[in-house]
Amino acid sequence: MEIHVLVKQTYDPNTLEPNPKTLEPIYERAQTKLSDFDLNALEEGIRMKENFKGRVVVISAGPDVKPLLIREALAMGADEAYVVSDKRLEHADGWVYANVLASLSRTVGNADLILCGECSVDEGGYQVGPRVAEKLGLPSVTHVIRIHAEQEGLRVERDLEEGREVLDVKLPIVLTVGLEINTPRLPSLLMIRAASKKPINSVPLESLGLDENELRPRVVCASVRALKVERKRVVISGSLDEAAEKLLSELVREGLVRI
Amino acid sequence: MLSGPFRENFVLMPEGTDLLMYTVLVPFAAVFIYGVYLRFRGYGVSNLLRDFVAAPRSRITSLLRYAWLQRKVTLDRASGLMHIPLMYGALVLFIGTALVFIDHDILSFFNEKLLRGPFYLIYEVTLDLFGLLFIIGVSLAILRRVRGLKRLREKNEYYAYLGGLLFIGVSGYLLEALRLHVRPVEWGGYSFVGWTVAGYLDYLPMGPELATGIYQVTWWAHALITFGLVAYLPYSNMLHVFISPLNTMISQIRVSSMTTPFNLAELPPDATELRMGIRTVSDLSWRQRLSLDACTDCGRCDVQCPALAAGTNLSPRMVVQKLKSAVWNYDVGRTENVDFFESGVLTEEEIWACTTCGACVEACPVLIRPLEFIIESRRSIVMGGITDQKITATLTNISRYQNPHGYPQSQREALVRELRELGVRTVEEVDDFEYLYWLGCMSSFDPKAKEIALRMARLMIKAGVKFAIMPVESCTGDPARRMGEEGRYQELALSNIETFKRYGVRKVVTHCPHCFNVIKNEYAELGIELEVVHHSELLAELRSQGKIKPIEGKLTTFHDSCYMSRVNGVTEEPRRALEGVRLVEMRRNRTNSFCCGAGGGNYWYEVRRRRRESHERLEEGLSTGAEVMIVECPFCLAMFEDAARSMGVEGKIEIKDLSEVFE
Numbered sequence: 012m013e014i015h016v017l018v019k020q021t022y023d024p025n026t027l028e029p030n031p032k033t034l035e036p037i038y039e040r041a042q043t044k045l046s047d048f049d050l051n052a053l054e055e056g057i058r059m060k061e062n063f064k065g066r067v068v069v070i071s072a073g074p075d076v077k078p079l080l081i082r083e084a085l086a087m088g089a090d091e092a093y094v095v096s097d098k099r100l101e102h103a104d105g106w107v108y109a110n111v112l113a114s115l116s117r118t119v120g121n122a123d124l125i126l127c128g129e130c131s132v133d134e135g136g137y138q139v140g141p142r143v144a145e146k147l148g149l150p151s152v153t154h155v156i157r158i159h160a161e162q163e164g165l166r167v168e169r170d171l172e173e174g175r176e177v178l179d180v181k182l183p184i185v186l187t188v189g190l191e192i193n194t195p196r197l198p199s200l201l202m203i204r205a206a207s208k209k210p211i212n213s214v215p216l217e218s219l220g221l222d223e224n225e226l227r228p229r230v231v232c233a234s235v236r237a238l239k240v241e242r243k244r245v246v247i248s249g250s251l252d253e254a255a256e257k258l259l260s261e262l263v264r265e266g267l268v269r270i
Numbered sequence: 271m272l273s274g275p276f277r278e279n280f281v282l283m284p285e286g287t288d289l290l291m292y293t294v295l296v297p298f299a300a301v302f303i304y305g306v307y308l309r310f311r312g313y314g315v316s317n318l319l320r321d322f323v324a325a326p327r328s329r330i331t332s333l334l335r336y337a338w339l340q341r342k343v344t345l346d347r348a349s350g351l352m353h354i355p356l357m358y359g360a361l362v363l364f365i366g367t368a369l370v371f372i373d374h375d376i377l378s379f380f381n382e383k384l385l386r387g388p389f390y391l392i393y394e395v396t397l398d399l400f401g402l403l404f405i406i407g408v409s410l411a412i413l414r415r416v417r418g419l420k421r422l423r424e425k426n427e428y429y430a431y432l433g434g435l436l437f438i439g440v441s442g443y444l445l446e447a448l449r450l451h452v453r454p455v456e457w458g459g460y461s462f463v464g465w466t467v468a469g470y471l472d473y474l475p476m477g478p479e480l481a482t483g484i485y486q487v488t489w490w491a492h493a494l495i496t497f498g499l500v501a502y503l504p505y506s507n508m509l510h511v512f513i514s515p516l517n518t519m520i521s522q523i524r525v526s527s528m529t530t531p532f533n534l535a536e537l538p539p540d541a542t543e544l545r546m547g548i549r550t551v552s553d554l555s556w557r558q559r560l561s562l563d564a565c566t567d568c569g570r571c572d573v574q575c576p577a578l579a580a581g582t583n584l585s586p587r588m589v590v591q592k593l594k595s596a597v598w599n600y601d602v603g604r605t606e607n608v609d610f611f612e613s614g615v616l617t618e619e620e621i622w623a624c625t626t627c628g629a630c631v632e633a634c635p636v637l638i639r640p641l642e643f644i645i646e647s648r649r650s651i652v653m654g655g656i657t658d659q660k661i662t663a664t665l666t667n668i669s670r671y672q673n674p675h676g677y678p679q680s681q682r683e684a685l686v687r688e689l690r691e692l693g694v695r696t697v698e699e700v701d702d703f704e705y706l707y708w709l710g711c712m713s714s715f716d717p718k719a720k721e722i723a724l725r726m727a728r729l730m731i732k733a734g735v736k737f738a739i740m741p742v743e744s745c746t747g748d749p750a751r752r753m754g755e756e757g758r759y760q761e762l763a764l765s766n767i768e769t770f771k772r773y774g775v776r777k778v779v780t781h782c783p784h785c786f787n788v789i790k791n792e793y794a795e796l797g798i799e800l801e802v803v804h805h806s807e808l809l810a811e812l813r814s815q816g817k818i819k820p821i822e823g824k825l826t827t828f829h830d831s832c833y834m835s836r837v838n839g840v841t842e843e844p845r846r847a848l849e850g851v852r853l854v855e856m857r858r859n860r861t862n863s864f865c866c867g868a869g870g871g872n873y874w875y876e877v878r879r880r881r882r883e884s885h886e887r888l889e890e891g892l893s894t895g896a897e898v899m900i901v902e903c904p905f906c907l908a909m910f911e912d913a914a915r916s917m918g919v920e921g922k923i924e925i926k927d928l929s930e931v932f933e
Contacts, residue, residue, distance in 0.1 A: 023670070026678050040680075042670060087655065196655035197662040200534075200669070200757025207540045 012065030014056040015116045017127035018049040029237030048128020052188050054195040056126050057088035066090050072111045074101040086198035086206035097216040104228040105138025113146035114219040129187040140187035151185040156192050275457035277385035279374040282485050298497035305504025317556045329519040337515035343635040352410035359404025366397040394460040405439040421569030434499045441492040448485040510566040514636035517564035521637035525628035526837040534760035547649025550607045551600040562594040564636050571630035576865040581880025582623035586630035586640035621647045623877045626752045626870030627832035648754025660875035672744035673711040682714040696741040697773035703738035706775045710782035712904035719904040726929040733817035748788040753871040767798045777801045783833035783903045806902045810847040818932045825852050827896035830863035831903035854894045868905035884913035898924045
């Protein structure tokens with residue numbers, strides 16, 4: 012089975028801090044990592060490979076893809092990586108990424124299964140999976156939390172707000188997975204180092220044959236700012252009854268409670 | 271014809287009994303020898319010899335101390351009282367029997383006789399005396415089982431063996447008594463036990479024929495059971511009579527020393543052939559195999575194990591026993607070289623439950639190191655890619671954020687700012703510092719530990735200690751190492767070592783015992799020798815110089831951290847620092863301290879348990895009547911504060927760091 016896993020490198024939200032004045036994130040001080048959801052997708056792909064044989068290919072694109080992080084993905088058990096690293100993807104949105112990743116996947120070969128996280132930890136757009144499927148003319152199932160291999164195709168469970176949906180699907184297909192699907196394995200440092208033997212293929216953006224339209228973001232981000240929550244620091248004193256009374260009237264005055 | 275006292279061999283037995291006996295002995299001896307061969311094939315006799323030749327002096331010292339003098343066995347008085355008579359009784363009886371063999375089967379060819387005259391009389395008295403000791407020892411051992419000493423596992427095999435030993439002892443005396451009854455000799459009184467029993471036999475209505483008949487039956491029973499037990503020995507726990515003494519020779523005494531399977535700095539960047547840890551029998555070294563065979567299943571490690579007390583799945587004794595069986599099953603061809611985890615020999619859960627406190631190593635009377643097997647198992651789990659979410663997160667945090675909690679480094683800035691306000695400088699800014707004050711992750715990120723670090727800094731300033739701090743501090747790597755992730759440990763350690771060298775650090779005072787241990791003992795292997803003191807040691811020194819003094823008052827108890835007490839033997843310094851404070855000791859103190867439950871990475875992940883180590887320990891603290899429990903480790907502090915909150919005893923006992931006692 013040929014499995015392609017789409018993996019995004021994102022800022023680590025834990026290390027993103029706002030500039031105290033402008034409230035804009037200080038990107039230079041932030042670290043990058045592989046998006047959590049995509050690691051779940053990768054883990055699922057590797058487990059399928061372990062059970063049914065085949066090959067797992069990591070497909071990644073971004074403005075500055077770090078080989079070390081790709082190596083972590085390979086260390087988990089993927090066989091090979093194809094990477095487009097191009098400054099022009101700096102402001103890419105779901106549309107642009109889907110175009111790039113779909114073309115890249117097609118360049119690598121016809122996948123039986125394309126896996127990716129249902130969204131990324133930095134933008135959370137939920138766009139790329141279904142768009143890639145559309146672009147490749149494949150069906151897609153989103154929010155997958157369980158995958159069973161069946162005689163023909165797969166049985167997948169979706170986690171929806173109103174319940175679980177179980178679908179029998181045929182390959183080839185694109186599946187986007189949630190965090191619940193598994194716990195991604197952590198490769199040891201030695202495994203990461205040993206993975207340097209596995210190939211990381213760098214693919215130039217031009218070679219994908221995408222036109223200007225396909226590379227023009229549909230969404231333009233105007234600005235990103237941290238929410239600033241000022242605490243009111245009100246101390247209410249008095250006996251329990253008095254204090255409760257005062258608290259209530261305070262909450263009513265703030266419009267948080269209606270009587 | 272001999273005159274005077276001498277040993278009559280095969281008396282009351284028909285002619286030719288000796289030949290018959292040796293014929294019967296052959297198959298038993300063969301079984302015994304085959305068993306010993308199987309065991310020693312696993313260790314390699316040449317390995318043992320090489321190891322001995324490498325350091326004969328220390329090997330012999332260790333043998334004397336731990337095998338002959340039973341220094342660790344006797345740490346548990348009752349065990350010593352059982353084991354020493356049993357062991358020396360058996361040994362002397364064995365030597366006695368060997369002398370008979372020499373006398374009857376070797377010297378007789380030369381018409382010589384050893385067992386005669388005064389020597390024979392001494393022989394008789396000695397054997398009767400040690401026979402008694404032997405019976406006392408065996409009886410105590412049986413009694414301890416019958417009365418249900420909890421740590422002893424109920425196994426028929428053990429009862430059978432002890433029963434057999436008791437029979438050998440008792441029937442030995444019976445034989446002696448019957449012999450003296452039927453054929454009294456002048457010097458019979460020297461066999462004082464047999465002589466006394468023979469005196470009672472005279473009251474029985476038993477003619478010489480009947481007595482001789484009983485004698486012959488008992489004689490064969492005595493011989494056959496002895497042969498049987500000897501044959502069974504290498505296949506049973508009694509194997510320990512050979513292997514445990516050997517283990518005391520090859521084992522290391524230090525509680526928590528770890529092997530370093532590679533050096534990251536020298537490793538080719540794409541080394542793929544590296545195996546680490548133990549996952550199959552073939553991963554075990556000859557030392558480890560021998561060590562496993564030394565286990566007597568006494569369970570003294572279990573008694574001390576905090577993870578077991580907390581009701582996790584871990585039992586250090588069972589880790590050793592299970593591995594021991596796995597090795598045996600493999601050696602006799604019962605199993606393939608199977609994966610311990612896949613075949614169910616070990617479970618990942620039990621392996622992760624260990625707090626690496628070292629109590630099992632400290633407790634083992636024959637110097638087995640259960641902790642080593644646990645850490646090596648962790649290493650093999652890590653090599654295969656960990657899938658536990660919290661363990662994964664902790665290790666990811668260590669490498670991504672350089673601290674196991676996962677806080678961004680910027681969160682440490684508040685502490686650095688406040689230290690600066692006190693006048694503390696970083697190693698970048700000054701170079702006339704004596705100590706680097708290594709704060710550790712708890713001081714950096716835990717609000718309470720941060721206040722304590724500030725207090726310690728104030729004490730040092732007041733006492734005129736010249737110290738500086740790191741502008742940025744990375745984890746020492748210790749949690750990664752104890753969790754089996756040697757690679758990530760070395761990555762951090764090597765980078766820290768480089769930083770220490772860059773800033774000319776020579777002396778370090780650490781707040782945390784875990785930082786202390788790894789920087790002091792384990793960084794050396796990776797290329798830096800530093801003088802490292804723990805804040806408790808520094809406080810003791812400042813106290814003795816009269817530079818600081820403790821606030822006296824409330825009744826106080828002191829909780830020894832595992833890594834200062836057991837692992838590094840530092841137990842008196844904190845007590846010296848506390849001199850003048852009303853101190854009451856807990857039952858388990860100093861190197862017998864009981865872990866708070868946070869060690870070995872357990873602070874950051876969770877395994878199934880019935881209760882918490884910290885609760886058990888805090889209860890012990892409360893039972894002393896102390897109003898204050900002093901700790902020397904920020905993790906102990908956090909664990910006990912948490913325990914006090916969830917047990918609802920915050921008003922009864924205060925948890926304080928040692929530095930908080932001083933002004």
